[in-house]
Structure formats: structure tokens, C-alpha cells
Amino acid sequence: MNFWQTILPVLAALLLAPLLPGVIARVKAAVAGRRGPPLCQLYFDLWKLLRKGAVYSRTTTWVFRAAPGIALAALLCALPLLPAPGADALVSCSGSMFILIGLLALARFATVAAALDTGSSFEGMGGSREVQFAALAEPAVLLALAALARASGTCALGGMFAGTVGPLWQTAAPAVGLLAVALGIVLLAENCRIPFDDPNTHLELTMIHEVMVLDYGGPDLAFILYGAALKLWVFGTLLVNLLVPWQDAARPLAGTGVLIVGLVAVAIAIGLIESALARLRLLKVPQLLLGAGALAGLGLLLIVRL
Amino acid sequence: MNHILDTLLVILLLSCFLLLGTSRLAAAVRMTAVQGFMIGLLPLAIEGGEIRLRVAILAALIAVLKAGVFPWLLMRTVRSAGTTHEERPLVGYGLSTLLGVAAVGAAFWLDSRLPFSAEAHSKLVVPVAFSVMATGLFLMVARRTAICQVLGYLTLENGIYIFGLAIVSGIPMLVELGVLMDMFVAVFVMGIAIFRISREFDHIDAAQLTSLKG
Amino acid sequence: MTLLLTALVVWIAGGGACLLAGRNRLVAATVGSSTAILGSVLALTGLVVGLRLPVELPWSMPFGHLALACDGISELFVAVAAVVTALAAVFGTGYLRHAPDRKPFGLAWCLFNLLTASMVGVFLAANAVFFLLAWELMALTSFGLVMFDHEHPGVRRAGVIYLIATHLGTALLLVMFLLLGCECGGMLDFDAFIAGGYGPEVAGVVFLLALVGFGTKAGLMPMHVWLPEAHPAAPSHVSAVMSGVMIKTGIYGIVRIIWILGSLPSWCGWALVAIGAVSGIGGVLSALAQRDLKRMLAYSSVENVGVIALGLGIGVLGLDARNPAMTTLGFAGALLHLLNHALFKSLLFLNAGAVRLATGTTELDRLGGLLRRMPWTGNTFLIGSVAISGLPPLNGFAGEFLIFLGALTPLLDPAVSGSTAALTGGLTAAVALALIGALAVACFVRTFGLVFLGEPREAARAEAAQEVGRSMCLALLLLALMCLVVGICAPLACLMVLEAVQQLAGAAQLDLDTTRFLEPLVFVSLTALAVIVVALLLFVLRRRLLRGRIVEATVTWDCGYAAPTARMQYTSSSFAQPILRVVRHVLTAHKRFAPPRGLFPAQAAFASETSDVYEERLYRPLFKKIESLLGRLQWMQHGKLNYYILSIVLALLALLAWKMR
Structure with missing residues (x-):
């Protein structure tokens, strides 16, 4: 396996992840007839935040100060596990899909603990909703990845997509479509996009992810924003890998190029969804996530029956 | 493997999940319409390349009836009955969806025990037929509004039709037409009945029909 | 083996010596804890030296020999028991110092030592009669310890429920052993049991009896009702031993029976998976619904025993499908999780004891903000919480990871997937485990947040709270360190359980497939290291960025509301409500609601309680x-x-x- 082929996607993630929220914002603005913020707005924000001081609540402890770093560390460690279209992952081992799930859960634990550390009822509410959504989303992710594991014969994320997805699209297109929809729903839920959570809302009662990080500023907030962009990248990569039936990438640049183009497309799709849909009533969210689980389970069933 | 056929069948399955998961009657009726349309397309997908006139006519007839006439009738009933939502289902929507998944699993298991799939056009036909039937039965049992029960009946019939397609290649047209006729009458009668009931009693809650007994 | 026997003698003699101390707190604690620790050290040394000569002494008991034997399975369990009881004893010296005078301290320490001895006796017994005697002694001593605070009616009720439940379980075990004995021509030695062959019907009946009988002790879900009553009632160091080790004797029994029966029909594996999924999901949901720290920990024990049962089920299904990888991964995962659970659950129970000592309560909604006042307790509780949630840098992840891998093995390998039982059982286990994992995160982040973070909900309690004594902190710290070390050195820890796994697979004439789990585990520990290093780097980066800049302290942003109080924080039930709402049909909460009435409502009240x-x-x-x-x-x-x-x-x-x- 070519070294560059596997390390390029990781570098791309580190450098380009903050671009995705920019793309989404631009798409939403365009649909609404506005010009919107610059594509690189998040880079500017990060640069500005990294140069600031910080303000902490007197209630908080070291947990609050360490949480953004821990969450970001978990996401950074997840990056080498991800494959690029047609290529293996930088770090590939049997069962890396469970490591990915575990790392995401660690990031969640840190964020929610920090939210509870502020003693604010709003942040507690955000944390409570976050863990609820995650509890329902996790089985869906597992089922979707298990279906791919079945098709590829490995549960290493690296080997799961390359060379499997292409034939699978030919033999079981409906099943792969179901998996893609399920992963898409989970992507929206995990990244707190509409219809689960409105990242643009300014009413604390209705926020989920944003409300958990209300008390952060300065470098900590920069870590959090960067981490959120990376999380979008992680889920987006899984989705792109599933949707692009790329057979082999002999040239290192090609796989990464496809990945980046695919991710931008995913971001555009998210922007369109956010423009077209309204937020779901909170009571309906579990149903949608259960639905995602049902779709993934159905996809798995179809692939097992092949 | 027949791609179009499989896609149609998966859409049918999904429509079942949506039927189980929605509380809005209008949405449920629309979902049955989609189902009807897919059912109409099924014989064409099975035929594949050359499409005979007889099959085409049958398909068109089914599609028009199941995706056009029935939904239209039912929609009218929904509108006139003044009920937009299934208010208190006997089984909640989340649980219904989960049971739907379980039913699909059971259908696949049942299929692996039965000899039908070997001669079917796609491995999916028989399990999908079972799941659709199960959905229909479940709707009739677990919902209170008469509309939902009619929808359950329609779904059940769709399942039986798919099953028929799976095991018999080319149903005699006369039988098929007879079935369609039956259904048409049934839906017609039920539509009128529901309309009457709702005008008489201000609700279409079938559970309360027990008050009619002597 | 001599050392192990000496350890047993030390425990029993120490227990007897404690009785002489009567109500003298200091003498009892010194004698009791020192003999407990000495015994544990001897036992551990005995395990390391590892001379395993079976001992058989004549005994005037029908069918009974005083037969002791130590094999791979026993070794693992004895090691767990020795470590946990020693540290619990260290904690107990400090903990009981704060108990009211005129308590029978001598008796309590005597029972503690006898409990240890009887548990080790259960693990070492090679004869059914001796096994049952040790089993009964264990039930009685732990019953005595549960009744330590017998002045409270609630404690007495818990004790009685425990006594009844455990004896119902034992009755089934009696039948099971008699059945095995009949099949083996009237012999009640384990050697005779394993030499005998069993038809599928007999094996099935024996397995079912074992599952229910041992499952009662282990706290598997339909038989668990005694557990959330008895564990919170006991003093905390005893709860730690009960949750960390004693319920594992139930698992030990199931493992022993799997070993004795050798090959089981596939429905046995399915039964284990099903009961494990029910216990796991039901346990964690019930834990989420609790408002008392120790009750919640007790339910979480039900959850973790469920996870262990899932692993064992995968292993049994693997045996049935003749698949070495699935067998190895399932059994190794189950046993590794057992080891891990002993560490972090006893840590958490000891933490709960420290919280009770410092604040006088374990009700979640009366606590809060304790991390500043009790840094040792708080930080070790955080480590325990992350570990029990099964998150990467700590030990909880490794065990669940192996079970996951084992569960998906039949999916990956077309050769095995012909067996529908293995395929569906594995998938069920994997989905259940994913759900359990995510819910455990919710449960423990909630608990840690409510107890240690935020503002104190009752200021007076938090003001009075002080860090507990040095001996207690030492016990907490050692357990937390072990969680960390096992997490980072996962492959080494797995080698500890390897022999037991080998024995289980060997009983069914199956070879091990060690590469399948050692290699991924190396990656697990690398991930753990990577996460820790990257997090530390980011922490340093943040420190450097903030150096020389203004870092202010202010109040928490409360959305423009100027007078927030600590009581406005999220509570245990409000945090869990969204999840519990989804399962409200299964887990019904009893609500008492007095809504505010009138223009100037003077009173309003809301209370909800979720019973079992x-x-x-x-x-x-x-x-x-x-x-x-x-x-x-x-x-x-x-x-x-x-x-x-x-x-x-x-x-x-x-x-x-x-x-x-």
C-alpha cells in the first residue's frame, strides 16, 4: 500500500475540514438569496479564537478546561482509521470500526461532562439530548458497518470499502442505497444539523450541540469548532466511501481528490437539506433515528441474503 | 438478479415502515398509493425485456385503481371525516416500526424454510410479500381508526398479490380482474360506511363501534 | 497450592481472631484488614509461583472429599478475588472508622474474612459437596454483612430478599449437581463430571438449571431483584466486594458448567445471548432511572454481568459452530470484561462510600460540585466512569471490543455463517452491545456530572464535605491505576485470561486462534496511548496559548437570567427523561404531580419514581x-x-x- 495514498486523506482532513461548514453556509445563503459568509470563514474564526484569552465560569473545574482537548484528541486519533475511496486506511486493523465508535463516544463523554460542569440547566439539557440521540444512532452505525463487513469479509474500516462497494453496487444496489440513507441520517444527527438540531438557532432552549459549548471562548472554542468540523469530515468520509464505487486508485492523488470532491458534494447536500427542511419536533427525533436503524438493519438483511 | 424488481420491492418494504411509523392519515393514504403504483409496476419489472400487451394493460389497470381511485376515495373520506390523525393507536409508532423490522426478519427466516424462493424471480419477492402481509394484518389489529384498518386491508391484499406473482408466473387475467373487482367493491363499501359512521357518530374510531352492540 | 491453602487458613484464622475483638473498632480493623491483605498477598504469590498440585483430604461427609484444585479458570477468579478484597479491606479500615460506636466490628471483620475465604473456596473446590458448602458459607457471610446496618427497616428487608433469592438459586444448583452425579455413576467430583459424557437433553437441562441457579447469584436480569436491594444496603467496601467478586461466582459457575459439559447445543449459546441482552439493556436503562448512587451502581452491575453473558454466549455459539476465532474472542472478551468490571465496579462502589462518608447521602439530587472538595475521590470516580462506559483509553473498552469482534466473526466468515444460530446470535449481541455502550455513556456521564460537577445542590452538605482519609484514597488510587494500566496494556491483560479460554476451548477439542485477538488488541492499546498523548499535547498547546493572556473568572452564562440558583440545574431524572421516555412502556415511572394552581400558586410538587x-x-x-x-x-x-x-x-x-x- 502506497504511503502517500493513505496519508494524503489524513492531511486533507486536517487542512480542509473547516472548509465544509463554510460550504454548507454558502449553500444555505445562496438558496435563501443571500451572498453568505466567505468560504473560509471558519479558518478566520479559528485564527481569531486561537489568539484570544479565555473566560471561565467559577463553577467549573479542570474537567471543563480539559474536555475540548480530549474531544479533539479523540477525533484526531480517529482520522487515520478512515479510508479514502479506493485506498486503504493509514492505520488498519481488524475491528477498527469499533475503535472509531469508541473514540466518538469518548469525545461525547468529554463534551457532555464539560456541559454538566458549568452547572447551567441549559447545558445540562443539551447534554441530555446529545446522549439520547447518540444512544439511538450508535446501533444504526453498527448495523450499517456490519453490513459492509459482511460484504467485504473484514471489520477493518480500511478494507471495508475499497474494492467492495463497487461490486456491491452492481449486485445489491437497493441495499447499499438503504445503508447510505441510514448513514446520512446518522450524519445529520451526530453533527447536529437540521432536522435534528439547528446550528444557527439563537434560542438556548432549542439548541443541542451549541448549547453545550455556550460557556467556551478563546482557544477552547477553537478546539471545539475544529473538532466539530472534523466530526463532519469523519462521517462524510464514510458516506462518500459508500457512495463512490471506486475500484482502485493507483495514483495517490486520485483517491484523495475524489474524497474531497465527494465531501464538498455532501456538504452541498447538507446545505440543501437544511434549506428545505424544518427542524423536527424533539419527540419525533427518536422515531427518525429508529427508522435509520431499521433501514440499516434492512440493508444488512438484504446483503446477508445475497 | 433483476435490479429494477429489487428496487421496487425495497421501496415496497420502506413504504410499509412508513405506514407503520406515521400518525397522519393523509400520509398513510399517500403511502398506500405509492405501494399501489409499485405493485402496478411489478409485473412489468418481472417481464423484463419484451412487454406483452396483456401484462401492460393489467399493470396500468392495477396502477390506476390502486394508486389513483382507491387513494382518491380514501382521501375524500379522510377529508370529510374531519380526522387528520390517528389519535391513540393501540401500539405506539416507534414500537410499530421495530415490530416491522422484526416482521421483516421473520419473513426472511420463514422464506428460508419454504421452497418458494427457488423458482421466484428474485430472492426478495417472497419475504417482501410476507412482510407486506404482516404489515397489513398488524395495521388492522393495532390501529383504531377505520381508515387505517381499510389501509391495512389494502396492504394485506397487496402482499397477497405479490405472493401470487412470486409463485405463479403469469396469473390468469380473469382471476386477477376478479380480485380487483372484489377489492373495488370492498373499498367502495367501506368508504361509504366510514363516511356514514363519521357523520352519524362524529368519529371514526372503530374501537367504539362496540357501543353498537345490543 | 500450598500458598493458596495457607491463604485460606490465614483468612479463616483471621476471621476467628476478629471475633475476639468484639466491639473494639481499632483491634478488629487492624486484625481483620491485615489478615485479609496477608491472605491476598499469599494467594497472589501462590498464583505467580503456580504449583498446581490438587489437594485431597479425607472428610467425614457423604460423597464429599475436601478436594481442591486450581486450573486456569480458578486462577483468574482467585486473582480477581484477592486483589479486590485486599483493596476493599484497606478502604474498609478507614470507612468503618466513621461508623457509630457499639457496632459489632469484630463480627463484621470476621464475616468479611470468611466471605473472602468462602469465595476462594468456591473457586478452588473440585467436589460438588465442598463447592455447595463454600457457596452456602458465602451466602450466609455476605447476608451478615448486608445486615450490618440492621437498625434500618430497609436494610432488613433487603437482607431478607437477598437470603430468599440466593437460597432459591442454591436449590436449583443442588438439583443440577445431583443430576450430574446421577449421570456420572454417583460421583460428585468435578474430575468425574468432566470425564462423563452427556446427551444433548441432559446437557440442556443441566445448562438451564445452571443458568437460572448461578444466574441468580450473578444477577442476570429476570433473577436480579435481590441485587439492587442488597448491594446498596451493605457497607460500601462490602458492596465493592459483592459487586466486584461475589456476583462473579455466579459467572464462575456458568463457566465451570460450560467447561464440564464441553459441547453444548446451539440454543444454549442463544439463551446466554438473549439473557445477556435483556440484562444488559434492562440493567443500564434501570440504572439510568435510579436516583440513588449505590442503587444505580447495583443496576449497572446487572448490565455488566449481561455484557459478560453476551460474551459467553458468543463463545458457546462459536463452540457449536466449531469456529476457533469466535470461541476465542467470545470467551476472552467475557473473561476480560469480568476482570475489568471487578476493577472499576469496586472502585465506583468505594467512591460511593467515600461520598456517603463525606456528605451523609448517596442521593444524586442532593449532591453536586464535589470535585473541588474531594479531588481524589472525584478524579478516581471519573476514571471509573470512563472505564465502565467502555471508552478507549481505559480498560472497559478492551473487553467489549473483543466481544464485538467475536460477535461479528460469523458475519465475516462465510464458512461459519452457514450456522444461522451463530449469525443471528452474533448480530443480536453486537446490536445489544452497541446500545448498551451508548446508554452506559449516558448513565455514567450523568452520574459523574450530578455528583461531582456543577454547583452543590445542597450547599451545607458540600461545605461540610472533606476528602476521605489516606487509606481510603490509597485504595481508590490503586484501583484507578489498575484500570488505566489494563487499558494501556490490553494485550498483556488478555494473556492473563488466555489460559482459562484455552481450557474452555480445549474441553470441546477446539484450538485457539490467538492472533485474531492479540493483534487488534495491540491496536487498541496503541489507540489508548495515542489518545492520551494527543490530549496531553493539546493541553500543553492550550496552556502555551493562554500564557500571558487574560484569563478571567466569572459566573456561568445563564442566558440573561440574573439569579440562577443551584436548584435550577439539571437533575438525575430530568437528564434521563428523554431516553426513558422512549422506553416508557417497559419502564414505567410512577409520578406524583401537584401542579401549581391559582394566580399565586404557593405550592407545586413533582416526583417520579421508577420501580423494578x-x-x-x-x-x-x-x-x-x-x-x-x-x-x-x-x-x-x-x-x-x-x-x-x-x-x-x-x-x-x-x-x-x-x-x-
């Missing part, structure tokens, strides 16, 4: 039914002694007549 579903809907009606049925026999209870004696004589005559027939 099985107790409420299964056991209570069942026992009521039994009671009313037995009530019809009440005419026999007339209080006339001569009639009683007459009935005894008649019964004896009837038996005689039946025998002479």
Missing part, C-alpha cells in the same frame, strides 16, 4: 398468588403441638412404607 419492572409485574403478583394458594393450607397451622408430632410420625411411616414396598 420485574419485581412489580412478575415477582410480586407471582408471590401473591403463591401466598394465596398456600393460604389454603393454613388449616394445618393450628398451633397444637401434639398434632404436629402426629403428622411427623405419619409422614415418617408413609416414607417407611414407600421404601419397604
Whole structure:
């Protein structure tokens, strides 16, 4: 396996992840007839935040100060596990899909603990909703990845997509479509996009992810924003890998190029969804996530029956 | 493997999940319409390349009836009955969806025990037929509004039709037409009945029909 | 083996010596804890030296020899017992120092040491009679310890429930051993058991009896009702031993039976998976619904025992499908999780004890903000919480990871997937495990947040709270360190359970597939290291960025509301409400709601309580039914002694007549 082929996607993630929220914002603005913020707005924000001081609540402890770093560390460690279209992952081992799930859960634990550390009822509410959504989303992710594991014969994320997805699209297109929809729903839920959570809302009662990080500023907030962009990248990569039936990438640049183009497309799709849909009533969210689980389970069933 | 056929069948399955998961009657009726349309397309997908006139006519007839006439009738009933939502289902929507998944699993298991799939056009036909039937039965049992029960009946019939397609290649047209006729009458009668009931009693809650007994 | 025997003798002798101390707190604690620790050190040394000569002493007991043997399975369990009891004893010296005077301290330490001895006796027993005697001694000593605070009616009730439950379980075990003995020509030695061959029907019946009988002790879900009563009632260091080790004797029994029976029909594996999934999901949901720290930890024990059962189920399914990888991964995952759970659950129970000492309560909604006042307790609790949630840098992840891998093995390998049982069982286990993992995160982040973070909900309590004594901190710290070390050195820890796994697989003539799990585990520990290093780097980066800049302290942003109070924080029930709402049909909460009325409402109240579903809907009606049925026999209870004696004589005559027939 070519070294560059596997390390390029990781570098791309580190450098380009903050671009995705920019793309989404631009798409939403365009649909609404506005010009919107610059594509690189998040880079500017990060640069500005990294140069600031910080303000902490007197209630908080070291947990609050360490949480953004821990969450970001978990996401950074997840990056080498991800494959690029047609290529293996930088770090590939049997069962890396469970490591990915575990790392995401660690990031969640840190964020929610920090939210509870502020003693604010709003942040507690955000944390409570976050863990609820995650509890329902996790089985869906597992089922979707298990279906791919079945098709590829490995549960290493690296080997799961390359060379499997292409034939699978030919033999079981409906099943792969179901998996893609399920992963898409989970992507929206995990990244707190509409219809689960409105990242643009300014009413604390209705926020989920944003409300958990209300008390952060300065470098900590920069870590959090960067981490959120990376999380979008992680889920987006899984989705792109599933949707692009790329057979082999002999040239290192090609796989990464496809990945980046695919991710931008995913971001555009998210922007369109956010423009077209309204937020779901909170009571309906579990149903949608259960639905995602049902779709993934159905996809798995179809692939097992092949 | 027949791609179009499989896609149609998966859409049918999904429509079942949506039927189980929605509380809005209008949405449920629309979902049955989609189902009807897919059912109409099924014989064409099975035929594949050359499409005979007889099959085409049958398909068109089914599609028009199941995706056009029935939904239209039912929609009218929904509108006139003044009920937009299934208010208190006997089984909640989340649980219904989960049971739907379980039913699909059971259908696949049942299929692996039965000899039908070997001669079917796609491995999916028989399990999908079972799941659709199960959905229909479940709707009739677990919902209170008469509309939902009619929808359950329609779904059940769709399942039986798919099953028929799976095991018999080319149903005699006369039988098929007879079935369609039956259904048409049934839906017609039920539509009128529901309309009457709702005008008489201000609700279409079938559970309360027990008050009619002597 | 000599060292192990010496350890047993030290425990028993220490227990006897404690009795002499009577109510003298200091003497009892010194003698009791030092013998407990000495015994543990001896036992651990014995395990390391590892001379395993089976011991057999003559014994005037029908069918019973005093037969002790130590194999790979026993070794693992003995090691767990020795480590946990030693640290619990260290904690206990400090913990009981704060108990009121005039308590029978000598008796308590005696029971503690005897409990340790009896648990090790259970693990070492090689004869059914001796096993049952040790088993019964364990039940009685732990019952005595649960009743330590017997002044409270709640504690007495818990003790009685525990006693009844454990004896019902033991009755089934008696039948099981007799059945095995009948099959083996009247021998009750384990050697004879394993030498015998069993038909699928006998194996199935024995397995079912073991599952219910041992499952009662282990706290598997329909039989768990005693657990959330008894564990919170006991003193915390005893709860730690009970949750960390004693319920593992139930798992030990199931493992032993799997080993004895060798190959089991596939439905046995399925039964384990099903009961594991029910216990796991039900346990964690019930834990989420609790408002008391120790009760919540008790339910979480039910959850973790469920996870272990899932692993064992995968292993049994693997045996049935003749798949080495699945067997190895399932058994190794289960046993590794057992080891891990012993570490972090005893840590968490000890933490709960420290919280109770410092604040006088374990009610979640009265606590808060303790991390500043009790840094050792708080930070070790955080480590325990992350570990029990199964998150990467700590040990909880490794065990669940192996079970996951084992569960998906039949999916990956077309050769195995022909077996529908293995495929569906594995998938069920994997989905259940994913759900359990995510819910455990919710449960423990909630608990840690409510107890240690935020503002104190009752200021006076938090003001008075102080860090607990040095010996208690030492115990907490050592357990937390072990969680960390096992997490980072996962492959090494797995080598510890390897021999037991080998033995289990060997009993069914199956080879191990060690590469399948050692290699991924290396990656797990690398991930753990990477996460820690990257997080530290980011922490340093943040420190450097903030150096020389203004870092202010202010109040928490409360959205423009100027007078927030600590009582406005999220509570235990409000945090769990969204999740519990989804399962409200299964886990019904009893609500008492007095809504505010009128223009100037003076009072309003809301309270919700989630009781145990099985107790409420299964056991209570069942026992009521039994009671009313037995009530019809009440005419026999007339209080006339001569009639009683007459009935005894008649019964004896009837038996005689039946025998002479």
C-alpha cells in the first residue's frame, strides 16, 4: 500500500475540514438569496479564537478546561482509521470500526461532562439530548458497518470499502442505497444539523450541540469548532466511501481528490437539506433515528441474503 | 438478479415502515398509493425485456385503481371525516416500526424454510410479500381508526398479490380482474360506511363501534 | 497450592481472631484488614509461583472429599478475588472508622474474612459437596454483612430478599449437581463430571438449571431483584466486594458448567445471548432511572454481568459452530470484561462510600460540585466512569471490543455463517452491545456530572464535605491505576485470561486462534496511548496559548437570567427523561404531580419514581398468588403441638412404607 495514498486523506482532513461548514453556509445563503459568509470563514474564526484569552465560569473545574482537548484528541486519533475511496486506511486493523465508535463516544463523554460542569440547566439539557440521540444512532452505525463487513469479509474500516462497494453496487444496489440513507441520517444527527438540531438557532432552549459549548471562548472554542468540523469530515468520509464505487486508485492523488470532491458534494447536500427542511419536533427525533436503524438493519438483511 | 424488481420491492418494504411509523392519515393514504403504483409496476419489472400487451394493460389497470381511485376515495373520506390523525393507536409508532423490522426478519427466516424462493424471480419477492402481509394484518389489529384498518386491508391484499406473482408466473387475467373487482367493491363499501359512521357518530374510531352492540 | 491453602487458613484464622475483638473498632480493623491483605498477598504469590498440585483430604461427609484444585479458570477468579478484597479491606479500615460506636466490628471483620475465604473456596473446590458448602458459607457471610446496618427497616428487608433469592438459586444448583452425579455413576467430583459424557437433553437441562441457579447469584436480569436491594444496603467496601467478586461466582459457575459439559447445543449459546441482552439493556436503562448512587451502581452491575453473558454466549455459539476465532474472542472478551468490571465496579462502589462518608447521602439530587472538595475521590470516580462506559483509553473498552469482534466473526466468515444460530446470535449481541455502550455513556456521564460537577445542590452538605482519609484514597488510587494500566496494556491483560479460554476451548477439542485477538488488541492499546498523548499535547498547546493572556473568572452564562440558583440545574431524572421516555412502556415511572394552581400558586410538587419492572409485574403478583394458594393450607397451622408430632410420625411411616414396598 502506497504511503502517500493513505496519508494524503489524513492531511486533507486536517487542512480542509473547516472548509465544509463554510460550504454548507454558502449553500444555505445562496438558496435563501443571500451572498453568505466567505468560504473560509471558519479558518478566520479559528485564527481569531486561537489568539484570544479565555473566560471561565467559577463553577467549573479542570474537567471543563480539559474536555475540548480530549474531544479533539479523540477525533484526531480517529482520522487515520478512515479510508479514502479506493485506498486503504493509514492505520488498519481488524475491528477498527469499533475503535472509531469508541473514540466518538469518548469525545461525547468529554463534551457532555464539560456541559454538566458549568452547572447551567441549559447545558445540562443539551447534554441530555446529545446522549439520547447518540444512544439511538450508535446501533444504526453498527448495523450499517456490519453490513459492509459482511460484504467485504473484514471489520477493518480500511478494507471495508475499497474494492467492495463497487461490486456491491452492481449486485445489491437497493441495499447499499438503504445503508447510505441510514448513514446520512446518522450524519445529520451526530453533527447536529437540521432536522435534528439547528446550528444557527439563537434560542438556548432549542439548541443541542451549541448549547453545550455556550460557556467556551478563546482557544477552547477553537478546539471545539475544529473538532466539530472534523466530526463532519469523519462521517462524510464514510458516506462518500459508500457512495463512490471506486475500484482502485493507483495514483495517490486520485483517491484523495475524489474524497474531497465527494465531501464538498455532501456538504452541498447538507446545505440543501437544511434549506428545505424544518427542524423536527424533539419527540419525533427518536422515531427518525429508529427508522435509520431499521433501514440499516434492512440493508444488512438484504446483503446477508445475497 | 433483476435490479429494477429489487428496487421496487425495497421501496415496497420502506413504504410499509412508513405506514407503520406515521400518525397522519393523509400520509398513510399517500403511502398506500405509492405501494399501489409499485405493485402496478411489478409485473412489468418481472417481464423484463419484451412487454406483452396483456401484462401492460393489467399493470396500468392495477396502477390506476390502486394508486389513483382507491387513494382518491380514501382521501375524500379522510377529508370529510374531519380526522387528520390517528389519535391513540393501540401500539405506539416507534414500537410499530421495530415490530416491522422484526416482521421483516421473520419473513426472511420463514422464506428460508419454504421452497418458494427457488423458482421466484428474485430472492426478495417472497419475504417482501410476507412482510407486506404482516404489515397489513398488524395495521388492522393495532390501529383504531377505520381508515387505517381499510389501509391495512389494502396492504394485506397487496402482499397477497405479490405472493401470487412470486409463485405463479403469469396469473390468469380473469382471476386477477376478479380480485380487483372484489377489492373495488370492498373499498367502495367501506368508504361509504366510514363516511356514514363519521357523520352519524362524529368519529371514526372503530374501537367504539362496540357501543353498537345490543 | 500450598500458598493458596495457607491463604485460606490465614483468612479463616483471621476471621476467628476478629471475633475476639468484639466491639473494639481499632483491634478488629487492624486484625481483620491485615489478615485479609496477608491472605491476598499469599494467594497472589501462590498464583505467580503456580504449583498446581490438587489437594485431597479425607472428610467425614457423604460423597464429599475436601478436594481442591486450581486450573486456569480458578486462577483468574482467585486473582480477581484477592486483589479486590485486599483493596476493599484497606478502604474498609478507614470507612468503618466513621461508623457509630457499639457496632459489632469484630463480627463484621470476621464475616468479611470468611466471605473472602468462602469465595476462594468456591473457586478452588473440585467436589460438588465442598463447592455447595463454600457457596452456602458465602451466602450466609455476605447476608451478615448486608445486615450490618440492621437498625434500618430497609436494610432488613433487603437482607431478607437477598437470603430468599440466593437460597432459591442454591436449590436449583443442588438439583443440577445431583443430576450430574446421577449421570456420572454417583460421583460428585468435578474430575468425574468432566470425564462423563452427556446427551444433548441432559446437557440442556443441566445448562438451564445452571443458568437460572448461578444466574441468580450473578444477577442476570429476570433473577436480579435481590441485587439492587442488597448491594446498596451493605457497607460500601462490602458492596465493592459483592459487586466486584461475589456476583462473579455466579459467572464462575456458568463457566465451570460450560467447561464440564464441553459441547453444548446451539440454543444454549442463544439463551446466554438473549439473557445477556435483556440484562444488559434492562440493567443500564434501570440504572439510568435510579436516583440513588449505590442503587444505580447495583443496576449497572446487572448490565455488566449481561455484557459478560453476551460474551459467553458468543463463545458457546462459536463452540457449536466449531469456529476457533469466535470461541476465542467470545470467551476472552467475557473473561476480560469480568476482570475489568471487578476493577472499576469496586472502585465506583468505594467512591460511593467515600461520598456517603463525606456528605451523609448517596442521593444524586442532593449532591453536586464535589470535585473541588474531594479531588481524589472525584478524579478516581471519573476514571471509573470512563472505564465502565467502555471508552478507549481505559480498560472497559478492551473487553467489549473483543466481544464485538467475536460477535461479528460469523458475519465475516462465510464458512461459519452457514450456522444461522451463530449469525443471528452474533448480530443480536453486537446490536445489544452497541446500545448498551451508548446508554452506559449516558448513565455514567450523568452520574459523574450530578455528583461531582456543577454547583452543590445542597450547599451545607458540600461545605461540610472533606476528602476521605489516606487509606481510603490509597485504595481508590490503586484501583484507578489498575484500570488505566489494563487499558494501556490490553494485550498483556488478555494473556492473563488466555489460559482459562484455552481450557474452555480445549474441553470441546477446539484450538485457539490467538492472533485474531492479540493483534487488534495491540491496536487498541496503541489507540489508548495515542489518545492520551494527543490530549496531553493539546493541553500543553492550550496552556502555551493562554500564557500571558487574560484569563478571567466569572459566573456561568445563564442566558440573561440574573439569579440562577443551584436548584435550577439539571437533575438525575430530568437528564434521563428523554431516553426513558422512549422506553416508557417497559419502564414505567410512577409520578406524583401537584401542579401549581391559582394566580399565586404557593405550592407545586413533582416526583417520579421508577420501580423494578420485574419485581412489580412478575415477582410480586407471582408471590401473591403463591401466598394465596398456600393460604389454603393454613388449616394445618393450628398451633397444637401434639398434632404436629402426629403428622411427623405419619409422614415418617408413609416414607417407611414407600421404601419397604
